[in-house]
Amino acid sequence: MGKKYPCMEVDLKKLTHNVKTILAMCNKKHIEVAAVTKVYCAKKPIVEAILEAGVAMVGDSRILNLKKLKDLNCKKMLLRIPMISEVYDVVRYSDCSLNSEIDTIEQLAKAAKKLNKIHNIILMVDLGDLREGVLINDVVSSVSKIVKLDNIKLIGIGTNVTCYGGVIPDSENLGKLTKLKIEIEKTFDLKLPVISGGNSSSLYMVINDTMPKEINQLRIGEAIVLGRETSFGKPVPNCYDDAFILSGEIVEIKSKPTLPTGTIGMDAFGHIPSFEDKGIRKRAIIALGRQDIRVEGITPLDNDISIFGASSDHLILDVTDSKKQLIVGSIVEFKIDYGCLLKAMTSPYVEKYYNN
Structure with a gap:
C-alpha cells in the first residue's frame, strides 16, 4: 500500500x-x-x-x-x-x-x-x-x-x-x-x-x-x-532545516474568482475575512486544515504556489503559476515552522513516516 x-x-x-x-x-x-x-x-x-x-x-x-x-x-x-x-x-x-x-x-x-x-x-x-x-x-x-x-x-x-x-x-x-x-x-x-x-x-x-x-x-x-536558533531565527551552521516535510493531497482543482459572492460575515473561527481581487485563479484544495496544522507556519516547496487560506479541514492554494502538471490526487509538499510541526505531530489525522 x-x-x-x-x-x-x-x-x-x-x-x-x-x-x-x-x-x-x-x-x-x-x-x-x-x-x-x-x-x-x-x-x-x-x-x-x-x-x-x-x-x-x-x-x-x-x-x-x-x-x-x-x-x-x-x-x-x-x-x-x-x-x-x-x-x-x-x-x-x-x-x-x-x-x-x-x-x-x-x-x-x-x-x-x-x-x-x-x-x-x-x-x-x-x-x-x-x-x-x-x-x-x-x-x-x-x-x-x-x-x-x-x-x-x-x-x-x-x-x-x-x-x-x-x-x-x-x-x-x-x-x-x-x-x-x-x-x-x-x-x-x-x-x-x-x-x-x-x-x-x-x-x-x-x-x-x-x-x-x-x-x-x-x-x-x-x-x-x-536547524535554527530562536532568538533571531537564524540557521544553526551546518544544520538541516528540512528534516520534517509536510505533504497533502489535492482533492479539488478548479479555476474560480478570488472574491466571494455575497455578504461577508464571520468565518468558521469567528474572524471576518478580507480578500484581494486577483481575478480568476486556478485553486487547489488540499485535504488538510487548521485542525491539523498552523496554516501561517507552512511554506510550499514549489515557489510558484501560494496560500489563499484554510478552514478546519481544507487548505486552499493558488497554483495558477505552478509549472507542475497538478491534478486531483497530486501531492503538494511544505516546509514548516515550529508551531505547525507541533500541531501536525499532535494531530491523529496526520500520518507519520520515518525515513532512515
Missing part, C-alpha cells in the same frame, strides 16, 4: 546530523544538551534516533510522553512545572523536574519518600520573561525551604526566556544565574552542579562564543528539529 495523506515525513538521517552538530558545539563549551522531545510528542523512532546520535538526556513537558520512554536508557527531565495531582508519576518517570512552587516541591518530597526514591529538582528563576520561575529576590528564601526536605535533591538553578515574553538571553541576564549559584552555595554550604541556561534561544551565544562559562546545560528542541 502507498502512503496515506496528509502526512509528515521525518528524515532521521538529517535529524541525527543536526543532533551531532549541536552536541559537538555544546560539548566544546562543556554544556550538556537535554534534547526536548515535546514538539514531536516523543515519538519513539525519533527519540531512539537522537539517542543513537549521542544524546544522554531528553526533556518533555508531558508526563505521558516521558512514560512512553520509560524503557529507554537515558536521563529524563520534566520541563513543565509539575502539577500536584501528578507528583507520583513525576517521581516515577522523570529523573529531574523543573520547579518554582514550594508547595509542589513539598508534595514531590512526600511522593519520593513513599516511593523510596530521591528526586532531583532544578529551581527555575524568572529573569524577566514572566513565564515560570521564582523572582530573584525570593530565590534564597525558597532554597532555605527546599534544603530541609527529605528525598528531594536540589541539583541546580535554571531559567526560561523567549517562550512567553520574548526576552532574549544574554550575558547580563544569564550572568545573574551565576551570581545566584555562588550565593546559594556559600549560604547553604552545598554544591549546585547544574546551571540550566534556557532553550534554543540561548544557542546563538554558543555559536558566537558569548555564553557565560558557568552555564553548563541547555534544553534544545527547535534547533535540533528545524
Whole structure:
C-alpha cells in the first residue's frame, strides 16, 4: 500500500546530523544538551534516533510522553512545572523536574519518600520573561525551604526566556544565574552542579562564543528539529532545516474568482475575512486544515504556489503559476515552522513516516 495523506515525513538521517552538530558545539563549551522531545510528542523512532546520535538526556513537558520512554536508557527531565495531582508519576518517570512552587516541591518530597526514591529538582528563576520561575529576590528564601526536605535533591538553578515574553538571553541576564549559584552555595554550604541556561534561544551565544562559562546545560528542541536558533531565527551552521516535510493531497482543482459572492460575515473561527481581487485563479484544495496544522507556519516547496487560506479541514492554494502538471490526487509538499510541526505531530489525522 502507498502512503496515506496528509502526512509528515521525518528524515532521521538529517535529524541525527543536526543532533551531532549541536552536541559537538555544546560539548566544546562543556554544556550538556537535554534534547526536548515535546514538539514531536516523543515519538519513539525519533527519540531512539537522537539517542543513537549521542544524546544522554531528553526533556518533555508531558508526563505521558516521558512514560512512553520509560524503557529507554537515558536521563529524563520534566520541563513543565509539575502539577500536584501528578507528583507520583513525576517521581516515577522523570529523573529531574523543573520547579518554582514550594508547595509542589513539598508534595514531590512526600511522593519520593513513599516511593523510596530521591528526586532531583532544578529551581527555575524568572529573569524577566514572566513565564515560570521564582523572582530573584525570593530565590534564597525558597532554597532555605527546599534544603530541609527529605528525598528531594536540589541539583541546580535554571531559567526560561523567549517562550512567553520574548526576552532574549544574554550575558547580563544569564550572568545573574551565576551570581545566584555562588550565593546559594556559600549560604547553604552545598554544591549546585547544574546551571540550566534556557532553550534554543540561548544557542546563538554558543555559536558566537558569548555564553557565560558557568552555564553548563541547555534544553534544545527547535534547533535540533528545524536547524535554527530562536532568538533571531537564524540557521544553526551546518544544520538541516528540512528534516520534517509536510505533504497533502489535492482533492479539488478548479479555476474560480478570488472574491466571494455575497455578504461577508464571520468565518468558521469567528474572524471576518478580507480578500484581494486577483481575478480568476486556478485553486487547489488540499485535504488538510487548521485542525491539523498552523496554516501561517507552512511554506510550499514549489515557489510558484501560494496560500489563499484554510478552514478546519481544507487548505486552499493558488497554483495558477505552478509549472507542475497538478491534478486531483497530486501531492503538494511544505516546509514548516515550529508551531505547525507541533500541531501536525499532535494531530491523529496526520500520518507519520520515518525515513532512515
